[in-house]
Each structure stands twice: as structure tokens, then as C-alpha cells.
Amino acid sequence: MKVGIIGSGGREHAICQTVKKSNKIDKIFCFPGNAGTKDIAENINIDLDNFEILKNFILEKKIDLIIVGPEKPLVEGLVDYLEKFKIKVFGPNKIASQLEGSKIFTKQICEKYKIPTASFGIFENKKDSKKFLQSTNYPTVIKADNLASGKGVYICNNENEAIIAIEEIFNGKFGEAKNLLIEEFLKGEEMSFFTIHDGKSFKTFDTAQDHKRVLEGDKGKNTGGMGAYSPSRLINKDLRNKIIEKIIKPTLKGLDELGTKYKGFLYTGLMIVKNEPYLIEYNVRMGDPECQTILPKLKTDITDIFLASCEERLEKIDIEWTNKKSICIVVCSKGYPGTFKKNAQIENLGKITLGKDEYLFHAGTLYKENKVYAVGGRVLNFVSLSEDLKSARYEIINNLNKLKWDGGFYRKDIGYKVID
Numbered sequence: 001m002k003v004g005i006i007g008s009g010g011r012e013h014a015i016c017q018t019v020k021k022s023n024k025i026d027k028i029f030c031f032p033g034n035a036g037t038k039d040i041a042e043n044i045n046i047d048l049d050n051f052e053i054l055k056n057f058i059l060e061k062k063i064d065l066i067i068v069g070p071e072k073p074l075v076e077g078l079v080d081y082l083e084k085f086k087i088k089v090f091g092p093n094k095i096a097s098q099l100e101g102s103k104i105f106t107k108q109i110c111e112k113y114k115i116p117t118a119s120f121g122i123f124e125n126k127k128d129s130k131k132f133l134q135s136t137n138y139p140t141v142i143k144a145d146n147l148a149s150g151k152g153v154y155i156c157n158n159e160n161e162a163i164i165a166i167e168e169i170f171n172g173k174f175g176e177a178k179n180l181l182i183e184e185f186l187k188g189e190e191m192s193f194f195t196i197h198d199g200k201s202f203k204t205f206d207t208a209q210d211h212k213r214v215l216e217g218d219k220g221k222n223t224g225g226m227g228a229y230s231p232s233r234l235i236n237k238d239l240r241n242k243i244i245e246k247i248i249k250p251t252l253k254g255l256d257e258l259g260t261k262y263k264g265f266l267y268t269g270l271m272i273v274k275n276e277p278y279l280i281e282y283n284v285r286m287g288d289p290e291c292q293t294i295l296p297k298l299k300t301d302i303t304d305i306f307l308a309s310c311e312e313r314l315e316k317i318d319i320e321w322t323n324k325k326s327i328c329i330v331v332c333s334k335g336y337p338g339t340f341k342k343n344a345q346i347e348n349l350g351k352i353t354l355g356k357d358e359y360l361f362h363a364g365t366l367y368k369e370n371k372v373y374a375v376g377g378r379v380l381n382f383v384s385l386s387e388d389l390k391s392a393r394y395e396i397i398n399n400l401n402k403l404k405w406d407g408g409f410y411r412k413d414i415g416y417k418v419i420d
Contacts, residue, residue: 004029007069010363010381011288022303035372036362075101091264099282113250117279118184141183144174188273191232198314199261207232208290216413223337227414228293229327292381293328324385327392336377344407357385
């Protein structure tokens with residue numbers, strides 16, 4: 001069969017490589033892909049904002065299944081559009097995608113169905129937002145309502161930092177902002193919990209711990225993710241049941257009462273406080289870099305899982321995993337998450353020799369005239385599987401020492417809470 005994967009990041013390269021393992025696959029197209037996917041798929045440079053052009057290409061090439069990686073096309077309704085033409089698509093529809101597309105949409109579901117989450121206020125302008133700060137306890141959390149590629153969240157330690165956050169959000173740093181949220185700061189530890197859905201049933205799809213802050217020791221600005229490990233050190237049977245009963249099931253009930261179903265990956269971002277889960281956010285796709293961390297552990301043919309999800313028969317699929325632990329370190333362009341230089345050549349990729357349980361996923365890269373260039377903030381993802389996370393991280397650092405890329409940097413302490 002022919003498969004199309006939408007997106008250009010590390011998540012999409014990881015999905016592409018995992019799909020490639022299936023003996024059912026004849027050809028993979030990536031829209032637009034990156035310098036890594038070009039070795040295992042055909043990269044197609046197409047305007048993803050023009051659904052009609054994409055649809056015509058899919059029909060012309062007789063692509064059997066489309067997998068949507070990033071959030072933007074999901075929130076904009078790509079699944080709904082393609083399904084009108086009987087194209088099989090893995091991913092949630094436009095209404096369900098509001099779980100990520102609007103933080104206020106999610107908070108209102110939390111309020112109605114008594115889902116544990118931080119207390120919050122919704123504000124439509126700078127004046128009301130700043131007035132609320134006068135009665136706010138610090139630290140406090142300020143969030144852009146709209147999509148912000150994982151970076152529209154500010155943890156503010158004082159009123160001055162909060163005012164900067166409000167100004168940046170309403171001044172359009174993450175696109176037009178009609179609203180923002182000011183939230184109570186929950187003191188605990190974050191965890192990423194994944195499920196996969198077919199509209200009728202769902203299954204868990206492992207856990208991970210992301211590292212959002214740019215500097216070691218979880219300091220500095222928020223990023224899209226500097227690395228992750230899987231499984232999370234926090235997960236246990238009791239916590240898993242609480243997440244499903246208190247958070248996932250009430251959310252699905254809320255969507256059902258809105259007249260829609262959930263299909264695809266659901267990323268539940270949690271704060272764990274004394275073994276109690278609180279919902280921070282939903283993402284309507286696999287996380288990045290959690291996807292790169294989790295998928296190498298999967299033993300079941302992922303194509304079978306995607307098809308079962310699309311065809312409402314997920315209950316009949318057994319999802320099996322290796323018992324090994326996994327860690328991912330992200331190499332970023334110097335200056336990220338602020339201003340960084342684009343089109344910097346990455347020269348030593350040929351010196352990297354990957355072992356059996358080692359992976360290298362490209363993210364913000366471009367292949368041009370037999371050379372690989374960094375064109376994004378997050379550039380490469382090094383992943384290693386092992387019986388223990390310490391040795392897995394050691395293997396990645398060895399490979400990073402061989403890379404010696406002057407244009408990049410990375411955190412050496414990914415997994416420090418469970419390793420060091």
C-alpha cells in the first residue's frame with residue numbers, strides 16, 4: 001500500500017521510519033519531509049494550506065492512507081476535507097482538534113465535566129488581564145489561547161514577567177490572539193500520557209517525560225522540547241487508572257455530547273501532584289520529541305494500528321512494546337528558541353554510525369546539492385534504547401561528540417531526575 005505523511009519534523013521522520021518497517025508498505029510520500037525522510041520516502045514540496053492541491057495529488061497517486069503529523073492542518077480541518085473524498089486519514093476532525101486549537105475550549109470541557117485542572121481566568125484584552133494580576137499569587141501561568149508550537153506558555157515569577165507575557169501574546173507573537181488564560185501554578189512534575197483512538201474505543205500508547213526548558217536543570221525559556229525519555233518515572237497502575245477515569249473518559253464524553261468522536265493520537269499533558277493527575281493541556285497528535293522517544297519501542301506493526309484506528313476496530317489490535325527504556329536528545333540551532341541562523345551546513349553526519357538500538361531522526365533539515373543544512377530551531381533527534389537510561393544517554397553523547405556541529409547545542413542532562 002501507499003502511505004502519505006504530512007509534516008517535516010522529527011515526529012514525522014520517526015513515523016516514516018516506523019511505517020517503513022511494515023511489510024505492507026510499497027511507497028511512502030512525505031509532505032514536505034526533510035533531509036532524513038528523503039532516504040526512505042519521496043519528499044513532495046506542496047502547499048499544505050491548499051487542501052485541494054493536496055487532495056488532487058493523493059487521488060492521482062492512489063495513496064491509501066494519510067497520516068497527519070502536526071497540529072495546524074488538523075485544527076484547520078484537513079481530516080474533514082479529505083474524508084469528503086473518501087480518503088482514509090489518521091487524525092482527529094476539526095471539532096475534536098479544538099482540544100489543542102483552543103485552550104479555552106478545553107478548559108470549558110474541564111469545568112463542565114469536573115476534570116481536574118488548574119483554576120483559571122479567561123481574558124479578552126490587556127487591560128483586564130493586567131488588572132487581574134493585582135490579585136494574582138506568583139508564580140502564575142499565562143497561556144496564549146491559540147496554537148503556539150508548544151511555546152505559548154509563560155511561567156511568571158512576578159508581575160513584571162506577567163506583563164511581558166500579556167504584551168507579547170496580545171501583540172501577536174503567536175498569531176492573532178483574541179483571548180489568553182491566566183492559570184494557577186501547580187507544583188508537581190509533568191508527564192506526557194498518550195492514547196490512540198478510533199472513535200469507539202481507545203488504548204494507551206505509552207508515556208514519556210519531556211524537557212521543555214532550554215537550559216540544563218530545567219532553566220531558561222520554554223521550547224518545543226529539548227529531549228525526552230520513556231516511560232515516565234511517575235507512571236504506575238493506580239495513576240494510569242486515575243488519568244483514564246478522571247481525565248480521558250470525561251473528555252471523550254464531552255466531545256460525544258458535542259456530536260463528535262475522537263480518532264487518532266491524543267497527547268494528555270499532565271502535572272502529577274502526589275500521585276494525582278491534573279490536566280495541563282491536550283495535543284491532538286503525538287508529541288515532539290516524545291514521538292521520537294516512544295515509537296522505537298513499538299513491536300506491533302504501526303500500519304496495522306493506523307488502519308485499525310481509521311476502521312473502528314482498534315479493540316482487536318494488541319499493541320506490544322519492548323521492555324527497554326528510551327531516551328532522546330534534541331540538537332538545536334544556536335540561539336533557539338530565540339533568533340537563530342538558518343541554512344547552516346551540518347558536516348559530520350557521515351561520521352555517525354548507529355547501533356542496533358540507536359536512531360537519528362531529522363527535524364529542521366534540508367537536503368540540497370548533496371549537503372544537509374539546518375533550517376529550523378530543532379534540527380536533529382538522537383535516540384537510544386537500553387535496559388537502563390544512563391547507558392542509553394551515554395551512547396547518544398558519544399554520537400554527539402562525533403557530530404561536533406559548531407552551529408548547534410543540546411542539553412546533556414536529559415533524564416536527570418531519573419538518572420543522576
